[in-house]
Amino acid sequence: MSEQAIQMLNEVEALRERTRKSLRWGWAPFAVFGVANLLSAPFTQIGDGLALGIFWLFAGPIGCLVTMTLVRRLELRSGVFDRHERFYAVVIGGMVIAATVVGFSARGLASDVGPVFPIGVGLVVIAAFDRSRFMGAAGTAVIALGVALAVAAPANADTWAAIGEGLIFIAASRALWRQGSSAGIQAPQVGHS
């Protein structure tokens, strides 16, 4: 009886793990916003930040729409939909709003580098919830980038922040993509019992 119970519990955990792995679409927002960050870099060189603000005014919603479309297609293709969509939307929305508020309300270096921190913290929160080490590493790297830029205070810190964040996102997207592609874990043979 005990052995059968242990086997059933192991099967339940294996199936839950397999389903969680099938939900790996995390690479998509990283890819979209990684590219958006890199594309934003030239706008940091124009004027007093207004051009960058206008860029994100368009790139933000378009990026969200593209990400949602991509995620929906991936879910339809895999046949399994994420039940934590609302949580991710709330955290990502919070990240974007906090970054925008910091970017517009702060001045000087704080305005250039400050928006990086809410993004990094948000990623760490999602990583903890999702038990994703790559996402955790990306969040930590974004926070480390912010600290490094705040300490070094280089000229054009906002350009470095955009490029750095873009490259971190692209690397995270690639790592998550590879992880998703190689996630084919064996299902328990429930059907042959």
Next chain:
Amino acid sequence: MTHPALHLDDTVHQRVRLGILAVLEEAKRADFGYVRDALDLSDGNLSRHVQVLEEAGLVKVEKGFEGRRPRTWLQATKRGRAALADEVKALRELISRVDGNG
């Protein structure tokens, strides 16, 4: 104190049905084909077990189309998620009780 085995629900305490609920627990909804492949079942076998779960109010079945392709979506209900949690708890209690006696 009652024996933990008495807390096992006959509907849920069956490997395939427990497996279906385990898959659906992690998802908002899952395609019939995904669950079939995940559990290595035939269409007919999965249909029978899904019907039992649906009649018990543990699973919701929705049929629809994606373009011209018909698709059947399965979703664990609130009761279904609670039933899985109760079953897992009962199994754990059973194991710890047997281990404690051994």
